[in-house]
Amino acid sequence: MSTALQIHASGIKLPVSLIPSTTKQISRASKRVGRIRCSATTPNKKYTIAVLPGDGIGTEVTPVAVEALRLAGSLEGIDFEFKEMLVGGAAYEATGVPFPEETLKASLESDAVYLGAVGITKKMPSSDHLPKHLRPEVGLMRIRRALGVYANLRPITVFPQLLEASSLKRSVTEEVDFMIIRELAGGLYYGKPRGFGINEKGEETGFCTEIYSSSEVDRVARIAFDMAMERRGKVCSVDKATILESSRLWRKRVTIMSEEYPEVDLSHMLVDTSGMELIRYPKQFDVLLTTNVFGDILSDVSAMITGGIGMLPSACIGGPGPQLFEPVHGSAPDIEGEDVANPLAAVLTAVMLLRYGLKEEAVAKRIENAIFDTLNEGFRTRDISTPGAKIVGCKKMGEEILKSLYVRVPSYQLN
Ligand SMILES: NC(=O)C1=CN([C@@H]2O[C@H](COP(=O)(O)OP(=O)(O)OC[C@H]3O[C@@H](n4cnc5c(N)ncnc54)[C@H](O)[C@@H]3O)[C@@H](O)[C@H]2O)C=CC1
Numbered sequence: 001m002s003t004a005l006q007i008h009a010s011g012i013k014l015p016v017s018l019i020p021s022t023t024k025q026i027s028r029a030s031k032r033v034g035r036i037r038c039s040a041t042t043p044n045k046k047y048t049i050a051v052l053p054g055d056g057i058g059t060e061v062t063p064v065a066v067e068a069l070r071l072a073g074s075l076e077g078i079d080f081e082f083k084e085m086l087v088g089g090a091a092y093e094a095t096g097v098p099f100p101e102e103t104l105k106a107s108l109e110s111d112a113v114y115l116g117a118v119g120i121t122k123k124m125p126s127s128d129h130l131p132k133h134l135r136p137e138v139g140l141m142r143i144r145r146a147l148g149v150y151a152n153l154r155p156i157t158v159f160p161q162l163l164e165a166s167s168l169k170r171s172v173t174e175e176v177d178f179m180i181i182r183e184l185a186g187g188l189y190y191g192k193p194r195g196f197g198i199n200e201k202g203e204e205t206g207f208c209t210e211i212y213s214s215s216e217v218d219r220v221a222r223i224a225f226d227m228a229m230e231r232r233g234k235v236c237s238v239d240k241a242t243i244l245e246s247s248r249l250w251r252k253r254v255t256i257m258s259e260e261y262p263e264v265d266l267s268h269m270l271v272d273t274s275g276m277e278l279i280r281y282p283k284q285f286d287v288l289l290t291t292n293v294f295g296d297i298l299s300d301v302s303a304m305i306t307g308g309i310g311m312l313p314s315a316c317i318g319g320p321g322p323q324l325f326e327p328v329h330g331s332a333p334d335i336e337g338e339d340v341a342n343p344l345a346a347v348l349t350a351v352m353l354l355r356y357g358l359k360e361e362a363v364a365k366r367i368e369n370a371i372f373d374t375l376n377e378g379f380r381t382r383d384i385s386t387p388g389a390k391i392v393g394c395k396k397m398g399e400e401i402l403k404s405l406y407v408r409v410p411s412y413q414l415n
């Protein structure tokens with residue numbers, strides 16, 4: 001079936017019938033997909049989303065996620081207002097700081113914040129010349145802090161269509177579905193003291209501190225136990241309690257917390273062993289709870305179970321106001337500007353925004369189904385290529401997802 005396409009402002013080609021989505025168009029669409037909730041008499045729900053594309057491929061994958069939200073929303077009776085703001089290197093170039101006041105204000109006033117990626121780019125291949133507080137990554141650290149989010153949910157779910165995309169064998173990756181819960185507001189990334197010095201031998205030193213308080217561990221552990229109750233009832237807490245005092249406190253508090261959850265099976269694993277176990281037998285994990293730095297590393301390791309880092313979305317939750325949603329990957333300067341970035345992490349992040357931020361499950365499912373359908377149609381970006389696949393770029397992958405949202409009847413269900 002061929003559909004007339006038109007270039008939308010985002011650069012993505014949309015079916016002409018979707019620009020803009022008037023009531024008339026929606027009612028026409030309704031006959032085709034048969035599942036459209038809005039009508040002329042029911043006003044659409046409205047949400048404001050602060051959109052921070054950031055740097056590098058952040059600016060390529062974010063429009064795909066935004067268009068998926070816009071279209072899926074319109075098909076389910078929801079209007080999104082997107083407020084695009086600067087963060088990271090892009091903000092530094094335009095304003096002299098990586099996290100401008102206006103970005104903070106728009107974020108705090110929104111219903112949810114979507115961030116693409118920050119980091120070095122082809123134009124700024126290193127930020128070593130900048131003082132630390134002006135580097136792109138500081139934009140991300142600051143917004144996480146400002147929103148008070150402290151739990152980073154990173155689902156590791158293997159799509160059946162992508163079993164051949166992983167560097168691991170099928171028998172290892174099949175049916176893998178676990179959730180990494182990474183502590184996000186403390187630990188090594190924020191602990192003080194930190195800095196540079198000179199030791200007694202006159203040598204240069206660099207130092208950071210990993211420090212956790214009991215309340216910091218308790219609040220993220222509670223999220224992990226609650227999530228396990230909704231899943232398969234298992235929490236594996238990963239630390240390095242044999243060596244680190246911060247990990248010993250971590251283990252003690254997680255163990256105390258587990259007494260409130262007798263239905264949940266708690267285990268502890270040392271971080272080095274967990275690296276090995278994630279590759280040997282990832283199916284053993286249900287909820288993997290860990291610290292800021294260990295979670296950062298173990299989720300990149302786990303990405304390879306799913307096919308690659310271009311598949312991993314995340315939700316940063318726990319704050320008092322709007323929550324933050326960001327793909328796990330960075331600005332990827334090596335592929336920036338080539339239209340080869342995989343937008344699925346970004347679109348799956350939009351799904352998390354709907355599910356965990358706005359509690360709009362119907363829209364979340366619609367987008368999830370569209371991703372599933374697009375993969376079933378054989379479309380792949382090159383990082384997740386499988387035998388016989390149709391290799392496409394970032395924009396084309398986005399177009400196919402939009403078509404699946406709209407033209408193809410959603411009929412799939414993820415776990
Ligand atoms: N959340 C964020 O904004 C993050 C930012 N960074 C920053 O990004 C910059 C680059 O860091 P890297 O270590 O190169 O990590 P990266 O995640 O940007 O890239 C690592 C590798 O994965 C590939 N890759 C990443 N996303 C992809 C996608 N969607 N589709 C296909 N391939 C993809 C890249 O091409 C590269 O080979 C640094 O400045 C770093 O600090 C790194 C990680 C997270």
Ligand SMILES: CC(C)CC(=O)C(=O)O
Nearest residue numbers: 118119137138140141296
């Ligand atoms: C500040 C980030 C660039 C580091 C990172 O990878 C993360 O915390 O997710």
